[in-house]
Amino acid sequence: MPTSFYLDNVRNLLRNLRQEPISALPGRLAAIARPKMFRLSEEAAHRTGAGAILARAYRGKGIALMFHEIHSDVDGELRTGCSAAQLARIIDAVRADGRDIATIGEGLRRLAEPDSAPFALLTFDDGYRDNRTNALPVLERAQAPMTLFAPTGMITREINAWWLGLREIIKTWDQFDLPAMGRSFDCGDLASKMSTMRTVTGWIGTDQSRADALAPVFAAKGIDLATLVERHAMDEAELRTFAAHPLVEIGAHTQSHRFLSALDEATVLDELKSNKAYLENLLGRPVRYLAYPFGTPGACGEREARLAALAGFEASFTTRAGHLFAEHLRHPQLLPRIDVGYAPQSRAALASRLSGLHRAMTTGFGNPVATRT
Ligand SMILES: [Zn+2]
Missing domain, CATH: 3.20.20.370 (Glycoside hydrolase/deacetylase)
Incomplete structure (x- = not known):
């Protein structure tokens, strides 16, 4: 079988793995499944050597x-x-x-x-x-x-370094509420702390008002952003x-x-x-x-x-x-x-x-x- 046939098939598989949510899947499942499939595909492309060949036009x-x-x-x-x-x-x-x-x-x-x-x-x-x-x-x-x-x-x-305040809360507490998001988070170990960080950062997305909504949580937890900025x-x-x-x-x-x-x-x-x-x-x-x-x-x-x-x-x-x-x-x-x-x-x-x-x-x-x- 010619190599180009194999590469075409791999390209078609990879084409379907954009890092956007899959609309056919429920939101939470797509958010988990998509990056995982993306990572597995990167791994396969790397191991087979197909990645560098398929990416030739993308190499600047x-x-x-x-x-x-x-x-x-x-x-x-x-x-x-x-x-x-x-x-x-x-x-x-x-x-x-x-x-x-x-x-x-x-x-x-x-x-x-x-x-x-x-x-x-x-x-x-x-x-x-x-x-x-x-x-x-x-x-x-x-x-x-x-x-x-x-x-x-x-x-x-x-600066309103909300990402530093958010990390400080998640580092320090094993549970916290985010009323503006309507969510409560349990984050007792590293994996759940990392996933909480990703979830809240993803929710803020590109909406500054959501970032500003963290201010009451910082105040309630005694988090001072200027002190964190000074530290980091x-x-x-x-x-x-x-x-x-x-x-x-x-x-x-x-x-x-x-x-x-x-x-x-x-x-x-x-x-x-x-x-x-x-x-x-x-x-x-x-x-x-x-x-x-x-x-x-x-x-x-x-x-x-x-x-x-x-x-x-x-x-x-x-x-x-x-x-x-x-x-x-x-x-x-x-x-x-x-x-x-x-x-x-x-x-x-x-x-x-x-x-x-x-x-x-x-x-x-x-x-x-x-x-x-
Ligand atoms: Zn930046």
């Missing part, structure tokens, strides 16, 4: 990789970030895959040159202190540059020191880290411009690149891309799945970026993201070049 000149926290205790923080060892493994895997780790500026230059070498960008969001204490030593050993996207409010402690995020002096490191570049991530799609146009423009001006003033250097908070199609789109260009950014990153292609230079304000900073992570899942298979499956073998989706 560049990839932008996304991390958040680099934890000392990954389980203790409910696996919302990854370890320094995982970061080191990913850098090794990227280089073994034939890519240099580049700065964003160098990456954009390479996209414009047909004969340039493949590259990967390392990006970190939100300004966590562990990026300096845990990630930087790994980056120094590997001589790998990185970009940190910092929201003003994280550094000034004025860099302050102005730390950010200035970090930014002075030769491997580090600082990018923008808005003033208050809200869902931009829910804000009116003037507010979005102010979110972008004020964060850029704040960072440029603090660091004494230009801030050229932006990452949208959350980065999903529901959180940012064409309007935000237009406003990002108007605010003076040269390129802006989403969390749409996919690699970077020369075509992206024509619309550089909605660049795809791949989350690899989660744990645990199988070799197959990482291989699927590095090969491009992840976008192929996420889009049902749709357009390899991510723009709007």
